[in-house]
Amino acid sequence: MKIVYIITRSDVLGGASVHLLDLAKGMIDQGHQVHILVGGEGTFTEELKKNNINFSSLKYLKREISLTHDLLGFWEIKKHLKQLKPDIVHCHSSKAGLLGRLAAKSLNLPVVFTAHGWAFTEGISPTKQKIYAKIEKFLINFSDHIITVSEYDRKHGFKHNVGTPELVQTIHNGVPDIKTSASEKSSSIVRLIMVARFEDPKDQYFLIQALSKLPAHLTWQIDFLGDGPNLQKCQELANHENLDSKIIFHGQSFKVKEFLNLADIFVLISNYEGFPLTILEAMSASLPIIASDVGGVNESVSSENGYLIPKGSVDILVQTLTELIVNTNLRQQLGSNSRYLYETQFSFNTMLQKTFNVYTQVLEKRSLK
Template sequence: MHVGFFSGDITRSGGTENVSVMIANRLVAHDGYEVSFVSLFEERPEPFFAINSKIRRFALYPTAVHGIRHYADTCRRLRNVIRAHRIDVLVDIDGILDMYSLPIRRGTGVKVISWEHFNYHQNPDVPYRKITRRWAARSADAIVTLTQADKKLYEEHLRIRRRIYAIPNPMRVPPTGGDYDLDSRMIVSAGRLTYQKGFDLLIDVASEVLPAHPDWQWVVLGDGEDREALERKTIDEGLEGRLIFRGRVTDMDEYYRHASMFVLTSRFEGLPMVLLEAKAHRIPIIGFDCETGPSDIVTDGVNGYLIPCFDTERMSMSVEELITNPRKRSDMASHALDDAERFDMDTIIRSWIQVLNEVTQ
């Protein structure tokens, strides 16, 4: 079976690309599976996340384009790749890509799986996600959500004609182990610097917490279009040198290993990979309890704190509590992996193989 993962640009460094590469790398190791990545375009010569050498990559365009402005041509190019390389199943790793894959099902016979990485209520970047979700409900061979809560939202709001599954993202086992660093004075956050991730709210929290703790530092990993505005706000709040936007880094594990806690300020999520990575490194987590995602990973009061959405005062108090209570941090770290088996890669790959087998029967 030839499985193609369809991406906007698989060379990017986001969580969607991360989990897609993880699943593809593991799938290609199974007998009977050929795996490829198909991107609208690739801005970088090499992907941020290492892709197995057995996996081929195809780009529909040689340079960055807005596919919707070349809609008919994009569908034609995708159809040509599907036919030329005999792709049996196309997994759209962003639901917005359904607009290109669903029209070519009939002419190619390819099976289409729509993989939701946000949640039903969120339409980041483009408002016509609402349209593609309804289209997928009618025409996709399967829909995969990241959480049972989001699966339920789909079932409540759409008339699903095919199968819908909830498969979580896998938790990557850190390359090296080690004990929780109780002496750390570094708070870590990570993600693309966009409105979704709420780093403007993070600065508000940092401005309440850091001035009282001059020996502590807060590091944000990741890049994005809001970086300049966020760094300007950081300076305005007098946090220069205390709250540091580090940009894209290739050694995130090193930061996780030496983090005292991980803080998530997202306005919405699917199932955030950064929380799974923090969990894998046994770091206490504090995050806004947005509609889907954090509550699947964090047990409030056990391995972290879930904060009512956008209550920066409450979040500041929780960060302050962990800063001043190392025993609490240590206790939460000891419970980080209590339910980790739900995110085991072998279990998740078996679920994906089940989906692939069922859509091709």
């Protein structure tokens, strides 16, 4: 099968781009032809080059709304699709989902869209929610199938009259396996980790505020992986709270696996979410999870493998952090449960197969028309 993927941004390696990178590698390993259309060049295209994945960098596909660029972006995508002649087009991210679906349908190509969290999700102003929901409702007419990465997003779409149960399907994200090694763990200090860009919807600032309230006698250290516009503000807070020796800012890192294998607790504090890949990576590495109870997070985190923190509840976060830092046996039990849940529900191969099944169903349905 010849598959063309379309994604908006190349300048960051976030959840959607990591998901697509893994998905493309998986499809290639199964013998399919893959080509990726992506806006600009950057971190993501560097990873595509390293993995020998065919791609085209688009000049006019940009995240920002611009009538001129968007019109030119539509024609640019259409031109590439005409040349590539794919069996199926699969769009990721909102702008690529808009222009990609319109371009694919103008050529009568079957097209699938994955919503990595709707553009009208929580945290967006009511006015913008209405506008984005109307756009997505319109784009239903140009979609052969829609994948949401969480049940939360699927139901949130229905609440805004976007899609039908027949058209929209949840396929939980899956990530390649990350094996942990107990010998790498440090016994003298409890290592926490948060992997996320320093920008909305994440809230590292709130986590640092909670860390500053931990009992002074606790021995812990946290690794923050990621960069972004809110990084400096968080660094200043850590300095102000005299936590420089305990909080380490690594910036963007391509050694997430190694850091997870060294960690004892995974933390993800957010204002809103879809279905975070980083939680699944941490589960694969047998880590207990502390995460904000937003979006579809509760579909991977429960009392079985961690703690869900109500949004804005600093006292509960402090209490939870303290409990896990102190209790080694609890960390190990929750971490073991994380690994089991990953193996049974969130493996990469499960996600890959379900996605390929969507492609075959779409093509079969097309052939009957």
